[in-house]
Amino acid sequence: MSDIRYSLEKYKGRSTRYNCPKCHQRTFTRYVDHHTNKHLSDNTGRCNRVEKCGYHFTPKMYFEKNGYEADDFNMPVSKPKPISKPPSCIDKKLMLASLTNYHQNNFAIGLTKYFPEHLVLEVLQRYYVGTAKGNKTIFWQVNRLGQVRTGKVMQYNSATLKRVGYINWVHHITKQKDFNLKQVFFGAHLLIDKTRPVAIAEGEKNAIFGALYYPQYNWVAVGSIEMLNVQKLNALVDYQVTLFPDKGKAFVKWSKIATSACFEVYVNTVLENTDLNEGDDIADLVISIKKEKYKVTPEALIEKFNNKNRYFPMLIKKFNLTVEEVSYSVTTCDA
Ligand SMILES: [Zn+2]
Numbered sequence: 001m002s003d004i005r006y007s008l009e010k011y012k013g014r015s016t017r018y019n020c021p022k023c024h025q026r027t028f029t030r031y032v033d034h035h036t037n038k039h040l041s042d043n044t045g046r047c048n049r050v051e052k053c054g055y056h057f058t059p060k061m062y063f064e065k066n067g068y069e070a071d072d073f074n075m076p077v078s079k080p081k082p083i084s085k086p087p088s089c090i091d092k093k094l095m096l097a098s099l100t101n102y103h104q105n106n107f108a109i110g111l112t113k114y115f116p117e118h119l120v121l122e123v124l125q126r127y128y129v130g131t132a133k134g135n136k137t138i139f140w141q142v143n144r145l146g147q148v149r150t151g152k153v154m155q156y157n158s159a160t161l162k163r164v165g166y167i168n169w170v171h172h173i174t175k176q177k178d179f180n181l182k183q184v185f186f187g188a189h190l191l192i193d194k195t196r197p198v199a200i201a202e203g204e205k206n207a208i209f210g211a212l213y214y215p216q217y218n219w220v221a222v223g224s225i226e227m228l229n230v231q232k233l234n235a236l237v238d239y240q241v242t243l244f245p246d247k248g249k250a251f252v253k254w255s256k257i258a259t260s261a262c263f264e265v266y267v268n269t270v271l272e273n274t275d276l277n278e279g280d281d282i283a284d285l286v287i288s289i290k291k292e293k294y295k296v297t298p299e300a301l302i303e304k305f306n307n308k309n310r311y312f313p314m315l316i317k318k319f320n321l322t323v324e325e326v327s328y329s330v331t332t333c334d335a
Contacts, residue, residue: 006031006059008046009039014166020047022055031059041066050225051249051279087182090148090170095140098130098151106158107137107205114290115212123211127187127219129204138170139204139221142189149184152204152223161205161283187220197240199268200228201282202250209283210244217242225250233261242266248278 008029009016020028021043030045032038044062047055102108102121107129111120123129130138130151135158138151151170154163171179185191186204199217201207207221222228225246233241243265245254251272258265276284305312315321 005034006040007034008032011169011172017048017166018042018045020049020053020055021057023047023049023053025049025053027053028055031062051246085178085180087147087149088171088176088178088180090150090174090176092146092148094170094174095128095130095138095142095148095151098132098138098140099125099128101131104135105131105137106135106156107154107161107208109135109158110156110161111208111212114287119212123208126190127208127211128189129208139186140170141184141186143184144188144192146189149182152186154204156205161287163205183223185220185222187218190218191220191236191239193218194238197242198236199242199244201244202228202246203281206244206246206282209286213282213286225253228254228257230257230260233257233265234263237263240266242268244268244271244282246279246281247271247274247276250279 009032011017011029014026016029017026018028018030019026025047027048028045029048030039030042033040040059040062044057044059046057047053102124108120108124108131111124128140128142130140132138132153134155136153136155138153140151141149143149153168153170153173155165156162157164171181185200187207190196191198196218197216199207199210199214199219201210201219201221202225203223204221207219210217210219222232228243241263243254243258245251245267251267251269255267258267271280271282271285274280274285274288276288302312302316
C-alpha cells in the first residue's frame with residue numbers, strides 16, 4: 001500500500017470514469033480511499049477537461065466541508081519506504097513496428113490536408129508517432145537514451161483533427177506486469193541535439209503541428225496544461241527554450257512558470273495576438289492560416305467570383321482568362 005491514503009482512481013477502462021458534476025461529461029475521475037478501497041463522495045474528484053471545465057474537488061475540501069472522521073488522516077508513522085523500482089520500458093521493436101501504415105492513421109490523414117505528404121511522413125517518423133488499430137495514433141514517449149517509457153493512444157477525426165473518444169496507454173494495452181510508469185516528454189528523444197532550440201507545447205498534436213510549421217525548433221509536448229512545472233523547465237537549462245501555451249488561461253499560467261525558472265525561458269505570444277478563441281492552440285492557428293491561404297489561391301478566387309457573378313465563368317471561357325498571380329495577404333506569424 002502506498003503512503004498516500006487518497007488518490008485519483010487509476011484509469012482501468014470506461015467504467016472508472018464518471019459524469020462530471022459540473023460539465024456532465026464522462027470525464028470525471030474520483031478519489032479513492034486506499035484504506036477502504038472505496039470512493040469518497042460522488043463529487044470528490046477531478047474533471048479531466050482541465051481547460052474547458054476545470055472542476056476539482058479534493059479530499060481536503062471534502063473533509064473541510066463534511067468534517068473529519070477519527071482515522072481519516074491517521075497514517076502509520078514509521079512505515080518503511082518502498083525500494084524505488086527503476087522505470088519500466090516497452091519493447092522498442094513494438095514502437096518501431098508502429099511507425100507505418102499512415103494511410104490508416106486518422107491523424108496523419110488529416111495532416112496531409114495542410115502539409116505535403118512527404119513532410120508529414122518524415123515528421124511523424126522522426127517524432128515517433130505510430131499507427132494503432134482502428135486508425136488510431138500512438139504518441140510514443142522515448143527518452144534521450146532511446147528507452148520507450150510508454151505511448152499515448154488517441155483517436156482523431158481526420159476531417160477536423162479534433163480528438164475523439166478516450167485516451168489509452170500502451171502499457172495498459174500490453175498489460176505488462178508491475179509496470180512502473182515514468183513518463184517523459186513526447187519528443188524527448190530529440191533533446192540529444194542541444195544545439196537546436198526547444199519549443200514546448202501542451203499537447204502532442206500541437207508539437208507535431210509546430211514541427212511542421214516552425215521546423216527551426218525541436219518540439220516536445222508535456223501532455224497537458226498542468227504537466228509543466230518549474231522543475232521540469234529547470235532540467236532544460238542547457239537549451240534555448242520557448243513555451244507555446246494554448247491561448248488565454250494557459251498563457252497566463254505558463255508565463256508565470258517561465259519567470260520562475262532558473263534561466264531565461266521565452267513564451268511565444270503569437271497565439272495571444274490573434275483573434276482566435278480562448279483555449280485555441282497552435283493546431284488551430286496553423287489550420288486557420290492555411291485556410292486563409294486557400295482563400296486567396298487562384299482556384300479559390302475564381303470560385304468566389306463564380307459565386308458572385310453568374311456571367312463570370314462565361315467571361316473566363318470567352319477570353320480564355322487565367323489568374324496569373326495573387327498577392328498573399330496573409331500574416332506569416334513567424335515565431
Ligand atoms: Zn467537467
